[in-house]
Amino acid sequence: MKRLFWPIVGVGVLLVVTGLVEPRYVFAPLLGLLIWRVGIASFGSLRAGAAHVPDGPPVPVPPDERITYWCAGCGAEVLLLVRGASVAPRHCGERMTERREVVREA
Numbered sequence: 001m002k003r004l005f006w007p008i009v010g011v012g013v014l015l016v017v018t019g020l021v022e023p024r025y026v027f028a029p030l031l032g033l034l035i036w037r038v039g040i041a042s043f044g045s046l047r048a049g050a051a052h053v054p055d056g057p058p059v060p061v062p063p064d065e066r067i068t069y070w071c072a073g074c075g076a077e078v079l080l081l082v083r084g085a086s087v088a089p090r091h092c093g094e095r096m097t098e099r100r101e102v103v104r105e106a
């Protein structure tokens with residue numbers, strides 16, 4: 001359907017230019033098709049923006065790493081034990097700042 005959009009537009013404009021079909025019978029369906037494509041693209045952007053959806057199964061944080069998330073709004077700090085998604089969690093309506101420390105054994 002996506003590949004047929006511009007050829008259909010071209011054929012429609014050609015039919016109007018040659019006078020075979022009245023313009024309203026060509027442009028009304030093309031306008032409907034355009035509205036349909038904009039609607040589908042809007043739903044696609046909503047689906048792509050769902051970054052909170054986990055990429056896979058939860059992964060435990062390695063024992064030599066200490067990952068904390070800090071909220072710039074209220075100062076809350078969270079220790080991450082198991083990573084569920086690659087994006088930082090939100091607090092006070094904003095993304096928390098990740099701080100990663102690697103524990104080195106002496």
Ligand SMILES: [Zn+2]
Binds near residue numbers: 072074
């Ligand atoms: Zn906060």
